[in-house]
Amino acid sequence: MRHQGRYSSGRNIFVRHEDRPAIVIDKPFHSLHFYLPRSALDGITEQSRAPRVGDLPCQFGVGYDDPIIRHVGGVLLPALRRPTETNRLFIDYSLLAFTVHVAQTYGGMRVTKSARGGLAPWQVKRACERLDSDLGGELSLQQIAAEFGLSVSHFSRAFRSSTGLPPHRWLLRQRVEVAQQLMTVRDLPLAEIAISAGFANQSHFTRVFTAVVGISPGVWRREKHGVSGGDA
Numbered sequence: 761m762r763h764q765g766r767y768s769s770g771r772n773i774f775v776r777h778e779d780r781p782a783i784v785i786d787k788p789f790h791s792l793h794f795y796l797p798r799s800a801l802d803g804i805t806e807q808s809r810a811p812r813v814g815d816l817p818c819q820f821g822v823g824y825d826d827p828i829i830r831h832v833g834g835v836l837l838p839a840l841r842r843p844t845e846t847n848r849l850f851i852d853y854s855l856l857a858f859t860v861h862v863a864q865t866y867g868g869m870r871v872t873k874s875a876r877g878g879l880a881p882w883q884v885k886r887a888c889e890r891l892d893s894d895l896g897g898e899l900s901l902q903q904i905a906a907e908f909g910l911s912v913s914h915f916s917r918a919f920r921s922s923t924g925l926p927p928h929r930w931l932l933r934q935r936v937e938v939a940q941q942l943m944t945v946r947d948l949p950l951a952e953i954a955i956s957a958g959f960a961n962q963s964h965f966t967r968v969f970t971a972v973v974g975i976s977p978g979v980w981r982r983e984k985h986g987v988s989g990g991d992a
Contacts, residue, residue: 770825770830771823771824771826772823772824772826772829772830773822773823774816774817774818774866775818776816776818779818792833794829794833794858796859796862800859801859801863801867803911804859804860804863804869804913805863805869806911807912807913807914808869808913810869810870811869811870813867813868813869814867814868816862816866816867817866828861828865829858829861829862832854832861836851836854839851839854842960842964844960844961844964845959845960845964846897847896847897847928847931847932847958848899848900848901849891849899849900849901849927849928849931850897850928852900852901852902852912852928853901853916853926853927856901856912856913856916860913877918877921878918878919879908879915879918879919879921879922883908883918883922884922884923886907886908887908887915887919888923888930890904890907891904891930891934892934895931895934895935895938895957895958896958897928897931901915901916901927904927931958932968932972933972935957935958935959935968936957936968936969936972936973938956939953939954939956939957939959939965939969940980942956942957943977943980943981943984944984946981946985950962950965950966950977950978953965953977954966965977
């Protein structure tokens with residue numbers, strides 16, 4: 761059966777792999793594909809203690825204007841363009857948000873019992889130690905959550921409740937703090953500080969530091985030491 765549809769920028773469609781969909785594109789077209797396996801939906805409902813999600817609204821020719829999916833895709837695009845500068849926690853957190861949204865909005869998932877409250881003090885301490893030991897962001901949320909016998913969604917919510925930040929944002933702030941400590945040593949070049957603090961390179965370090973602190977690393981260091989001139 762053939763379906764024809766016109767989609768404006770930002771709209772999304774759902775298709776099932778078992779339907780073997782084939783799409784003919786006859787003009788320049790940019791798209792972002794999310795692969796959402798049934799196991800991911802089942803995992804979310806199990807973690808939320810909710811009934812399993814049934815079929816999603818996979819209808820050819822039907823597009824949805826979903827600001828949440830559009831936003832998740834928008835924040836992931838820079839990460840896809842600069843994969844060496846993106847920590848795994850950020851990807852995990854974004855995909856978790858995407859899966860929960862799809863399960864609730866299109867799969868009708870209703871949480872019957874939500875986990876509330878934060879982590880125990882010893883769990884917060886241990887989780888922060890694990891994140892601090894991996895400034896490069898190689899650990900996944902699943903690995904960290906498994907150490908406490910928690911689901912990824914439960915751990916993410918509880919960690920944010922306890923620290924005020926999701927794990928990937930906490931790690932980003934920690935990188936900046938480590939870099940600030942290293943910059944108190946005048947002789948260390950910024951490129952070396954960037955790598956030591958978990959950034960991919962000096963350019964990545966400069967962008968993140970400036971966004972978080974409000975000034976570039978070079979300016980911050982000069983102000984810290986009360987000198988003028990030097991590196992940017």
